[in-house]
Amino acid sequence: MTDPLLIFDVILGLAIVALAVAVLAMHDRFAMIVLFIVFGLLSALAWVRLSAPDVALAEAAIGTGLTGALLLTTLHHIRATPPAPVPVPAGAIIANLGLCGLIFGGLVVAFLSTPLQAPGLALPVAQNMEASGVAHPVTAVLLNFRAYDTLMEVVVLLAAIVAVWMVERGTAQAPSPVMGEIYRGFARLALPAIVIIGTYLLWVGAYAPGGAFQGGAVLAAVGLLLLLSRLYRPQPAHRPLARLGFVLGTAVFAGIALLVASGGRVPFEYPAAHAKTLILLIEGMVTISIAVTLAALFHGREPEYASVSENHK
Amino acid sequence: MNSGLIFGLTGIAVFAIGLFGALVMVEPLRRVLALKLCSVGAGFLLVVGAWQAPPDMPDPVPHALVITGIVVMISATAVALALIRRLHSLERASDE
Numbered sequence: 001m002t003d004p005l006l007i008f009d010v011i012l013g014l015a016i017v018a019l020a021v022a023v024l025a026m027h028d029r030f031a032m033i034v035l036f037i038v039f040g041l042l043s044a045l046a047w048v049r050l051s052a053p054d055v056a057l058a059e060a061a062i063g064t065g066l067t068g069a070l071l072l073t074t075l076h077h078i079r080a081t082p083p084a085p086v087p088v089p090a091g092a093i094i095a096n097l098g099l100c101g102l103i104f105g106g107l108v109v110a111f112l113s114t115p116l117q118a119p120g121l122a123l124p125v126a127q128n129m130e131a132s133g134v135a136h137p138v139t140a141v142l143l144n145f146r147a148y149d150t151l152m153e154v155v156v157l158l159a160a161i162v163a164v165w166m167v168e169r170g171t172a173q174a175p176s177p178v179m180g181e182i183y184r185g186f187a188r189l190a191l192p193a194i195v196i197i198g199t200y201l202l203w204v205g206a207y208a209p210g211g212a213f214q215g216g217a218v219l220a221a222v223g224l225l226l227l228l229s230r231l232y233r234p235q236p237a238h239r240p241l242a243r244l245g246f247v248l249g250t251a252v253f254a255g256i257a258l259l260v261a262s263g264g265r266v267p268f269e270y271p272a273a274h275a276k277t278l279i280l281l282i283e284g285m286v287t288i289s290i291a292v293t294l295a296a297l298f299h300g301r302e303p304e305y306a307s308v309s310e311n312h313k
Numbered sequence: 314m315n316s317g318l319i320f321g322l323t324g325i326a327v328f329a330i331g332l333f334g335a336l337v338m339v340e341p342l343r344r345v346l347a348l349k350l351c352s353v354g355a356g357f358l359l360v361v362g363a364w365q366a367p368p369d370m371p372d373p374v375p376h377a378l379v380i381t382g383i384v385v386m387i388s389a390t391a392v393a394l395a396l397i398r399r400l401h402s403l404e405r406a407s408d409e
Binding site for chain 2: 005006009010013016017020021023024029032033036039040043046047049050051052054055058059062063066067070071074075077078080081083086088092093096097099100101103104107108111116117118119120121122125126137138140141142145146149150153156157159160161163164167168170171213290294297300
């Protein structure tokens with residue numbers, strides 16, 4: 001009980017719960033988003049304590065960093081009009097508080113009566129690691145044992161960018177956020193380093209925490225910096241290239257599954273001799289797609305020809 | 314008492330707070346954030362389910378599921394935020 005790390009865990013857990021309350025209670029919307037980013041980073045730290053570094057990396061990069069950027073750019077669009085306060089009846093608040101309290105109590109009872117540290121699927125995964133073509137269990141599960149899930153996840157990302165481009169066509173143009181001259185110098189220095197970190201995360205995923213999603217998210221940060229520092233301005237002529245980037249991951253992933261299936265195997269039953277090559281090929285293409293898609297989700301509006309956008313007005 | 318227990322209870326609390334926020338909040342941006350809190354709470358429980366006391370390796374399958382969940386959640390968040398932006402510009406247009 002006197003383990004100092006357990007005391008750290010208790011403090012961290014309490015801080016996370018307090019931050020969750022503060023995020024929703026905060027009146028100022030900018031402060032709300034900043035608190036949410038702090039909350040996400042502390043959650044990632046908690047997941048490192050639970051020996052889940054892959055999940056922590058994904059949460060820090062995608063769930064917190066890029067989500068925070070999306071929230072801030074949305075706030076930039078809508079901040080001109082502060083929301084009119086709509087009174088919520090006290091009865092509704094009390095009823096919901098009671099119901100959520102009941103759900104909380106029920107989940108706690110269920111959690112406390114569940115045996116922790118059950119063996120789970122760790123053993124079957126460990127036994128089949130040799131056949132997977134990679135040495136890191138999480139990557140083996142994502143790209144080999146449960147590759148269908150990952151394929152569908154890439155499809156969800158593709159559906160999201162299609163939906164955002166469609167919805168944004170009717171949105172009034174807002175001045176896009178820009179960083180000043182100093183940041184442009186910072187971007188020039190930071191960009192090469194971020195590209196190397198992102199590629200390294202992708203490569204190291206074969207045998208250590210990292211992989212396509214974490215690497216893709218870091219590379220998407222390159223896109224964000226390029227957009228914010230105006231080193232890259234999206235042009236309408238670049239749309240076909242962007243669409244190719246969105247589809248690339250899904251297409252290569254599904255294509256390889258079909259190729260493997262055509263050889264009398266189950267889809268995703270990679271031939272053992274080529275498993276690592278195929279997984280790295282899929283991961284590389286998926287990384288490009290993730291990076292392009294996440295940066296495009298941040299930018300939001302698809303680049304349009306000036307005359308076209310004036311017709312819309 | 315161990316790390317799994319502490320963070321499991323943390324996750325349930327975060328989930329309940331997010332659920333309450335999603336039900337009670339009126340402003341769309343806050344609702345999206347509340348649902349995001351719910352998803353982090355659910356992620357906590359999956360990671361705790363995979364956890365083993367340190368010398369043993371954790372179960373990688375729930376870890377992969379949570380990573381999938383994080384990517385699906387940013388996709389859903391991005392679409393929700395685009396809808397909020399559209400809604401806002403429609404409201405402004407009808408005001409003018």
